[in-house]
Amino acid sequence: MGKLVIFITLLAGVLGLFVDSIRDLMTSELASTLLIPAFLIYFTFVFATKGIEKFKHENVKELKIEDYYRDLSKKELIEQLEIWFDLLTQTELTLEVLGERSTKGITKQVLKKHDVKPEVYALGKVIGSTWIYGKERTNKLLVQYQRYNYESDNLDGLKALSYIAMIISSLRKDLMNVDSDPIDLLLLKIKDANEPEKLDAFKVAIKEIEDEIK
Numbered sequence: 001m002g003k004l005v006i007f008i009t010l011l012a013g014v015l016g017l018f019v020d021s022i023r024d025l026m027t028s029e030l031a032s033t034l035l036i037p038a039f040l041i042y043f044t045f046v047f048a049t050k051g052i053e054k055f056k057h058e059n060v061k062e063l064k065i066e067d068y069y070r071d072l073s074k075k076e077l078i079e080q081l082e083i084w085f086d087l088l089t090q091t092e093l094t095l096e097v098l099g100e101r102s103t104k105g106i107t108k109q110v111l112k113k114h115d116v117k118p119e120v121y122a123l124g125k126v127i128g129s130t131w132i133y134g135k136e137r138t139n140k141l142l143v144q145y146q147r148y149n150y151e152s153d154n155l156d157g158l159k160a161l162s163y164i165a166m167i168i169s170s171l172r173k174d175l176m177n178v179d180s181d182p183i184d185l186l187l188l189k190i191k192d193a194n195e196p197e198k199l200d201a202f203k204v205a206i207k208e209i210e211d212e213i214k
Contacts, residue, residue: 091156098122
């Protein structure tokens with residue numbers, strides 16, 4: 001303890017020798033023209049550097065979060081695209097399977113009470129899930145398709161299939177930025193879609209739907 005007191009006393013004495021010199025230096029022309037600006041520049045640089053580092057850290061964090069949700073969105077879109085593709089090719093079967101899956105735990109009495117068919121309930125869930133990740137055109141198609149379903153019980157009719165083909169085409173654009181003609185999807189998946197009368201009917205339906213979403 002005694003040694004510490006002696007050291008502090010000596011240090012204070014040494015610093016005392018330079019007090020006048022330091023005071024003279026700080027009030028000199030050299031300090032006002034060189035040292036003080038240099039100190040200001042240095043501290044400005046230090047604070048700016050820390051600010052930039054903090055910004056970079058926050059920016060990297062935000063990018064990681066954005067990448068996470070982008071990857072999640074792509075995964076969900078792929079799943080939705082597969083469901084819509086099944087709806088186009090095997091509409092009744094897919095709706096029945098989805099209906100059983102989505103109403104698991106819901107009794108038939110509850111569905112009957114609310115006048116809801118399992119396949120309609122399932123289709124509503126698919127539309128809702130797709131809406132979350134779809135872009136503007138896709139969501140407009142979903143709205144019009146759901147309105148059509150409210151007014152029609154024919155879930156696998158010509159216009160219903162046209163809606164589904166257009167939704168698939170729009171989802172592919174959202175996911176892969178690839179353009180695809182709904183007519184090609186209908187020709188690919190529906191056996192008699194290439195019959196002139198039916199093909200013309202599909203073209204008319206697609207034109208009507210395009211007008212609906214404008």
